[in-house]
Amino acid sequence: MQLFIITGASRGLGLALTELALNEKHLVISISRTNTIIHPSHFHLSHNLSTWKGLETKLMKAMGKIDVKKVRAIHLINNAAAIEPIGEIQDFDQTEIEKHIALNFTTPIFLSRWLLNTFKKKTCPVTITNISSGAALHPIINWSLYCSTKSGLKMFTDCLNEDFKHRKNFRALSFAPGVMDTDMQATIRKQSKQKFKNVERFKELKDKRQLLPPDKVARGLYDLLQSPEKVDQTFYDIREM
Incomplete structure (x- = not known):
């Protein structure tokens, strides 16, 4: 039995995973604002991931319901992210900027810190996967x-691997899922050309059915995580696997 901690699990790739x-x-601990899955092995935490406040308490309560001794692998998948605001930086609201950076960059760092502290004595495989692009x-x-936030998260992932080279059971991965058929893509296609100059290209991907289904991407990542001894890179792209 393995433990998966997945953010942004209410839709898209997070839901598929x-x-x-x-x-x-x-076992799955999912973190998102809403939930549609009722299952005895599913522990959902309702939380707005643009803030860390209160999340650690919720995580520890969920961990109290799990027999960690039976867990033979632990996976944190930082999947939640936002594409907006889109446009030129001078047009962005300060609150929009702060929420975007917190969701896409700061919260994954806090979750990584929590995981490494909580499971520092575990000898089973421990993996942090940051969904990249x-x-x-x-x-x-x-x-x-x-x-900027995706680039920063990739560098954070690379640094984790450098910092924890001594810990043989630990890996950190950046995983690029390609262009998926998700709500994020729908958001991109709704942008005006004035806000996003390349919007027509993304509409064309949808029209030509070139978007990957989330369940296919989820299977690719899942299969990768099942063979930690074969993981020899820090960055994986579903289109090259």
């Missing part, structure tokens, strides 16, 4: 915040 892990008879590697017009 939650359903897959439960179908494979694992091509935007972590290349600048995209009008996506200054998204590109």
Whole structure:
């Protein structure tokens, strides 16, 4: 039995990962504002991930319901993220900026710290997977915040691997899921050309059915996590697996 801690689990990739892990008879702690899955092995934490306040208390309460001695692998998957605000930085509201950075960057760091502290005595495989993007590697017009937070999260992932080289049971991964058919893509397609100059390209991906289904991406990541001894990279892209 393995333990999966998944953020942004109410839809898209997070929901697909939650359903897959439960179908494979694992335990799941999911963190999102809403929940549609009722299952005896599913512990849902209702929380707005743009703030860390109160989340650690909720996590510890959920851990109190789990027999950690029976867990043979632990996975934290930082999946929750926002694409908005899109546009030019001078047009963004300060609160929008703060919430975006907290959700996409700060909260995954806090969760990683919590995981490493909570399970520092466990000898089973412990993996932190930060859901990444091509935007972590290349600048995209009008996506200054998204590109910056994804790039920062990738660097944080790389640093974790450097810091914990001595811990043989630990890995940190950046996982790029490609362009998926999710609500985030729908949000991108709704942008005006004035706000996002490349919007037509994303509409074309949908029209030509070139968006990946979340359940297929979830299976690719799940299979990767099942063979930690074979993980020899810090960055994986579903399109190259």
